[in-house]
Amino acid sequence: MDHFPRIPMYTGLNAVQVATQLISAAMVIYALKNAGRTSTSALLLRPWFIVLVIAGAIERLAGLALGVSMERDWVVLLAGTNRPVALAQANAMLNRLDLLCETVGASVFGLLLTKYDIVTCLKISSALMICSFPILVMLGQLINSVSCHALDSSRTPSDESICADLLDVRKIVQNGLSSIKHGWNEYKQQTVLPASVATVFLNFNVALAPGAIMTALLMHRGMFHFPSSNLSISEKCLQISNSCLTGISPSIVGAFSGLCSVMGLVATFISSSLVKRVGILKAGAAGLIFQASLLSIALTVYWAGPISQRTPLLIFLASIALSRLGHMSYDVVGTQIIQTGVPASKANLIGGMEVSIASLAELVMLAMAIIANDVSHFGFLAILSVSSVAGAAWMFCRWLGNPTDEQRELFIFDPHFQLQAT
Secondary structure, three states, X not given: OOOOOHHHHHHHHHHHHHHHHHHHXXXXXXXXXXXXXXXXXXXXXXXXXXXXXXXXXXHHHHHHHHHHHHHHHHHHHHHOOOOHHHHHHHHHHHHHHHHHHHHHHHHHXXXXXXXXXXXXXXXXXXXXXXXXXXXXXXXXHHHHHHOOOOOOOOOOOOXXXXXXXXXXXXXXXHHHHHHHHHHHHHHOOOOOHHHHHHHHHHOOOOOOOOOHHHHHHHHOHHHOOOOOOOOOHHHHHHHHXXXXXXXXXXXXXXXXXXXXXXXXXXXXXXXXXXXXXHOHHHHHHHHXXXXXXXXXXXXXXXXXXXXXXXXXXXXXXXXXXXXXXXXHHHHHHHHHHHHHHOOHHHHHXXXXXXXXXXXXXXXXXXXXXXXXXXXXXXXXXHHHHHHHHHHHHHHHHHHHHOOOHHHHHHOOOOHHHHHHHO
């Protein structure tokens, strides 16, 4: 991304993302119409499934590249690192729109599924993807024109050999390995490394967060009073269904997910206000400490007794939902800290490395969840989640309490250091 002009790269990545989304939708429609019931081993070898996986991987890669480019390059270039309040408001707005789109998109698609069959819904989604592409291109051009064509150039001088290397598989591998090595060396030498590592630690929290593991726990609430067995979560799900046992009401599961989304949205407003009042460093510490405290309460309630009872269950879910305030606040503030502390010429490189390490952390935790796939092991995963968030809070506060001269120089406008100076 550093070797190409920003606007053409933005347009190209959007085109790749839309194209792969359409391919994925087409493969799913084909499978629904033509593929019958088949074993898992046979499914993995089907051509349509292989295409679906490859298209999904490319779409995800393009999405991550767009995210890094927007968060670490465009926003900083347009708002400026010497305007912390404006940068905080811009970051909060990006996260706010992202959450709104995810919530509204999921709600609209769910509404469509209640009225139409899956194939029709996928065709409607494909039409929306096609219509969204020219809008995205025009919005990119509009941002560039309003900012006096600040996005026309690339971060580094254009290199014609880069274009030729895109068609050479051997060069792609060599450049990739070189970028990983160079990116890691630059990443571990940055001044704001503790803030970035804290972001990585938050990705270890896959148990006490809205997601597949939490949903599986809630759906198996009715099994907590039964003797533990060697059945996996999926087998227990089938056993519950066959014996007409039910977990908690689906409405509570939906309300929990909705409340988590609302807390994330509220956090985008709180984060910019915190930055304005106490500065980005103390705002980051507040977000991490708040999340660690609420998750500790949730863990205590879980170990204190069965959450099959209504009151413990509501306290457990409310603590996790409220902890999203701290999580999303630090997500906004931590991004700004890294935006401020990382040189502009290395923003995409270090941003991409951070996303890679964070994804690896999440992958490790999901692998552990697969190994410990019995419901009775959820407590172990919850302890790991709380420990990771508490470790992130401790690391960040320790970094904040022992500032270096370079750190003081980077955050010279922060109230924390201005008070120390006086």
